[in-house]
Amino acid sequence: MKRMSKKVKRLFGGFKPKHYELSLIPDRDAMTFTGNVTIAGYKTHRPNKRITLHQVGLTITGAALTKHDKKGDQTFMASRINNHDAFDEVRLHTEQMLYPGEYTIKLTFKGKITRPMDGLYPCVFQHKGKEQVIMATQFESHFARQVFPCIDEPEAKATFSLTLTTPANETVLANTPVKSQKKHGRNIVTTFETTPIMSTYLLAFIFGELKYKEARTKTGITVRAYATPDNVEHTDFALDIAVKCLEFYSNYFGISYPLPKCDLVALPDFAAGAMENWGCITFREQALLVDPNHTSLAAKQQVALVVAHELTHQWFGNLVTMRWWTDLWLNEGFASWMEYLAINHLFPEWQMWVQFIVDEQHQALKLDALEHTHPVEVSVNHPDEIRTIFDAISYSKGASVIHMLHDYLGAKAFKDGLHHYLNKHAYSNTDTVDLWDAMETISKKPVKNFMHAWTSQPGFPLLTATVHQNKIEISQERFIANSKHRQTSEIIVWPVPLLAATNVPNDTLIHNHGDFEMHYPDKLKLNQGQSGFYRVLYDNDHLDKLGRMVVAGTLLPLDRLGLLDDLLESAKAGKVTAVKVLDFLENFHSEDNYAVWDVIATLIGALRLLADEEPLREAMKPFIRDLTAKQVKRLGWDHKKSESHFDRLLRPIVLGLAASADEPSLVEKCQNLFLQMSGADNIANIDPDLRGVLYGTVARLGDRPEFNKLLALHNASTNSEERITLTAALTSFKQPVLHERALRLINSKNVRLQDVSYWLAYSFMNRHAKKQTWRWMKAHWAWLRKNLGNDLSFCRMPVYAARVFSDDSFLKEYKKFFGTIMEPALERSFKQGVEIIELQSAWKARDHDAIKQYFAHYNSAKN
Ligand code: BES
Numbered sequence: 001m002k003r004m005s006k007k008v009k010r011l012f013g014g015f016k017p018k019h020y021e022l023s024l025i026p027d028r029d030a031m032t033f034t035g036n037v038t039i040a041g042y043k044t045h046r047p048n049k050r051i052t053l054h055q056v057g058l059t060i061t062g063a064a065l066t067k068h069d070k071k072g073d074q075t076f077m078a079s080r081i082n083n084h085d086a087f088d089e090v091r092l093h094t095e096q097m098l099y100p101g102e103y104t105i106k107l108t109f110k111g112k113i114t115r116p117m118d119g120l121y122p123c124v125f126q127h128k129g130k131e132q133v134i135m136a137t138q139f140e141s142h143f144a145r146q147v148f149p150c151i152d153e154p155e156a157k158a159t160f161s162l163t164l165t166t167p168a169n170e171t172v173l174a175n176t177p178v179k180s181q182k183k184h185g186r187n188i189v190t191t192f193e194t195t196p197i198m199s200t201y202l203l204a205f206i207f208g209e210l211k212y213k214e215a216r217t218k219t220g221i222t223v224r225a226y227a228t229p230d231n232v233e234h235t236d237f238a239l240d241i242a243v244k245c246l247e248f249y250s251n252y253f254g255i256s257y258p259l260p261k262c263d264l265v266a267l268p269d270f271a272a273g274a275m276e277n278w279g280c281i282t283f284r285e286q287a288l289l290v291d292p293n294h295t296s297l298a299a300k301q302q303v304a305l306v307v308a309h310e311l312t313h314q315w316f317g318n319l320v321t322m323r324w325w326t327d328l329w330l331n332e333g334f335a336s337w338m339e340y341l342a343i344n345h346l347f348p349e350w351q352m353w354v355q356f357i358v359d360e361q362h363q364a365l366k367l368d369a370l371e372h373t374h375p376v377e378v379s380v381n382h383p384d385e386i387r388t389i390f391d392a393i394s395y396s397k398g399a400s401v402i403h404m405l406h407d408y409l410g411a412k413a414f415k416d417g418l419h420h421y422l423n424k425h426a427y428s429n430t431d432t433v434d435l436w437d438a439m440e441t442i443s444k445k446p447v448k449n450f451m452h453a454w455t456s457q458p459g460f461p462l463l464t465a466t467v468h469q470n471k472i473e474i475s476q477e478r479f480i481a482n483s484k485h486r487q488t489s490e491i492i493v494w495p496v497p498l499l500a501a502t503n504v505p506n507d508t509l510i511h512n513h514g515d516f517e518m519h520y521p522d523k524l525k526l527n528q529g530q531s532g533f534y535r536v537l538y539d540n541d542h543l544d545k546l547g548r549m550v551v552a553g554t555l556l557p558l559d560r561l562g563l564l565d566d567l568l569e570s571a572k573a574g575k576v577t578a579v580k581v582l583d584f585l586e587n588f589h590s591e592d593n594y595a596v597w598d599v600i601a602t603l604i605g606a607l608r609l610l611a612d613e614e615p616l617r618e619a620m621k622p623f624i625r626d627l628t629a630k631q632v633k634r635l636g637w638d639h640k641k642s643e644s645h646f647d648r649l650l651r652p653i654v655l656g657l658a659a660s661a662d663e664p665s666l667v668e669k670c671q672n673l674f675l676q677m678s679g680a681d682n683i684a685n686i687d688p689d690l691r692g693v694l695y696g697t698v699a700r701l702g703d704r705p706e707f708n709k710l711l712a713l714h715n716a717s718t719n720s721e722e723r724i725t726l727t728a729a730l731t732s733f734k735q736p737v738l739h740e741r742a743l744r745l746i747n748s749k750n751v752r753l754q755d756v757s758y759w760l761a762y763s764f765m766n767r768h769a770k771k772q773t774w775r776w777m778k779a780h781w782a783w784l785r786k787n788l789g790n791d792l793s794f795c796r797m798p799v800y801a802a803r804v805f806s807d808d809s810f811l812k813e814y815k816k817f818f819g820t821i822m823e824p825a826l827e828r829s830f831k832q833g834v835e836i837i838e839l840q841s842a843w844k845a846r847d848h849d850a851i852k853q854y855f856a857h858y859n860s861a862k863n
């Protein structure tokens with residue numbers, strides 16, 4: 001286990017690389033590699049006797065430095081080569097003084113290939129009954145240094161010329177096309193074209209048994225989708241989306257894609273979802289492959305979004321890159337917004353902007369309600385902290401504030417501003433303020449002033465609106481979920497766009513506390529369309545009026561779901577009671593919109609957390625059955641050819657809720673279908689959208705035979721979505737012996753490292769298994785750390801555990817365990833976890849008895 005110093009030291013200030021000639025010879029059988037690199041660059045700063053580069057785990061076997069100047073070239077051998085592990089550095093010491101100027105550094109080195117999915121790593125799969133291994137790289141955020149010595153910081157942009165020696169009969173890919181190849185025994189030596197000027201984290205190469213499908217954009221860019229031989233037939237959908245996105249972005253950004261080719265590669269083992277390596281984009285299989293027999297509509301839509309996201313980065317991120325990880329959100333927040341713009345353009349009937357609010361904004365608002373959130377622009381002090389900021393703040397809050405800005409500027413000024421930004425900073429690096437500057441120059445609006453408040457401060461506002469006669473009074477305060485923190489937090493204000501759509505202009509901003517005169521306060525709904533990143537609470541009378549508008553059908557879906565989510569989260573925060581939320585939910589009995597139902601499902605999930613005792617769970621069931629009855633009847637089990645995208649997405653949600661409340665017709669349907677399934681062959685007869693409902697229901701009510709059958713399906717499946725759906729089922733049995741079996745699978749050969757976090761997160765979500773899962777996690781912490789320690793999912797573990805507990809007694813145990821194993825990658829998530837347990841416990845203490853009474857009343861009124 002490596003020790004790390006407290007502060008990140010930046011090396012770019014000391015040496016600025018311009019060009020790398022990198023040659024690597026991986027040995028797959030020995031799981032090692034050797035290499036040499038020549039780095040041309042400029043040494044800055046004061047004269048001294050060393051040059052420092054990044055490396056981790058490498059053995060540097062030779063180093064020579066050549067100084068180039070008027071007097072000609074002068075070469076020095078390194079007198080000492082010191083690896084400084086605590087800093088991920090290698091220091092090349094010389095006897096002579098090194099003055100600033102042009103240098104070439106030549107290094108030879110060797111390293112080990114290990115199983116964790118960063119740096120250079122193996123991806124294992126079966127082909128024709130034989131195990132095959134693809135070798136692939138994952139360099140973001142700072143893992144290029146595991147493969148070659150370099151200045152591994154986003155600002156250290158350079159060009160790269162890569163030469164690889166790999167087995168002659170295999171596919172070999174990198175960022176750019178092949179420049180030359182020559183056979184060398186059973187190997188082939190491939191040199192790739194020099195890359196554009198770019199950051200080290202975007203470099204990539206892959207070799208192994210891969211097949212592809214190919215298409216071309218209108219301007220002649222070759223787009224290929226690669227996968228293992230058995231999977232390549234499932235790449236058509238992604239390939240088509242990729243071509244269309246490349247064309248859309250070239251046009252939207254007004255800059256053509258700068259490389260002659262773009263590869264999309266589905267890898268059998270992959271830590272994140274996908275990675276935007278320039279011209280060589282990598283994906284987890286589930287995020288690229290669409291198999292009509294096995295892929296659900298939700299997963300297919302996700303493929304479209306992921307492809308669109310990574311392709312956005314080819315401009316926003318790759319061409320123009322954040323200067324430092326503090327501005328990671330520029331990359332991820334922007335791409336997380338742009339993916340919706342592109343897919344909305346390709347599939348208007350998918351209503352992506354409605355989904356955006358639920359899938360991005362609501363997730364961001366939830367995390368941002370914690371005291372231990374962070375500002376969108378976040379300081380990063382330690383390399384291990386970098387991965388903790390790939391979270392809903394950088395991604396979804398980033399996307400949400402962009403959404404608000406888009407609304408504020410209008411589509412045209414926004415697009416023109418972007419064009420200006422990308423052109424001005426192409427092949428270079430930026431900070432957040434560069435984006436605002438560009439938008440301000442083009443739009444002539446005070447963008448900096450408006451946006452700074454949203455990206456530099458943590459949290460977001462809660463507006464309290466009180467309607468009197470013809471007048472409305474509005475005030476703002478920071479929305480803090482954990483009431484314990486409310487008094488201590490400092491006062492922050494935001495410029496809030498009211499979006500009231502009455503006679504107040506749409507971009508009216510309230511800065512603190514305001515009174516507004518309005519003609520129709522009766523129909524007033526603030527934040528119309530929900531593009532503002534804030535929540536609103538209304539006085540009781542007005543809320544009743546809004547409820548009647550829900551029933552009358554005069555509010556749009558976004559406004560309906562906004563009201564509901566604001567109310568739910570206000571209840572969690574103790575601003576209103578849970579019963580008030582349930583009363584308001586009464587207005588939704590005729591609701592038929594998928595996105596609104598998505599929020600209703602979240603709401604019911606949240607209420608279940610208050611009710612982990614069996615009688616109360618039982619008491620909730622009739623209510624849930626009644627609430628879903630209309631839609632269950634309308635949609636039925638079988639989907640219809642003519643139905644809308646939203647209705648198809650709605651079916652698994654509504655049937656899932658009803659089945660979880662023991663709706664007899666559904667339980668019977670699931671159990672019968674399951675009995676008829678004899679093996680992997682006839683899974684294909686079951687709608688992929690409904691497999692989760694089916695497996696989940698038989699597991700929840702089943703025992704050993706069901707477990708065995710589901711496990712057999714899991715082990716036989718080669719489809720990664722299917723395996724995850726089965727994981728959700730295998731972890732949701734009631735019987736402790738079956739949890740024990742599920743937990744034992746996690747570190748067995750039947751579960752890929754990339755899927756471990758699903759197994760754990762799902763196991764925690766099973767209320768009968770959460771304590772057992774907690775014990776398993778503690779007992780296997782060293783294993784998790786060793787195998788997933790660099791993975792994003794690793795730093796989320798504390799939150800996976802915390803979010804299922806709502807009792808103070810657990811808090812002590814939680815603090816005790818994490819106290820003993822704390823490290824920078826876990827700190828943020830641990831503090832959030834503590835806060836989540838605290839606020840959930842407080843909510844339970846406040847509202848548990850009242851909801852128990854509510855359901856008792858509900859049931860006695862029925863009988
Ligand atoms: N750049 C990220 C992938 C990444 C994240 C690599 C963190 C290393 C560390 C990529 O663009 C990304 O955001 N991927 C997402 C999917 C996307 C559609 C939200 C992911 O991997 O979840």
Ligand code: ZN
Nearest residue numbers: 309331332335
């Ligand atoms: Zn991204």
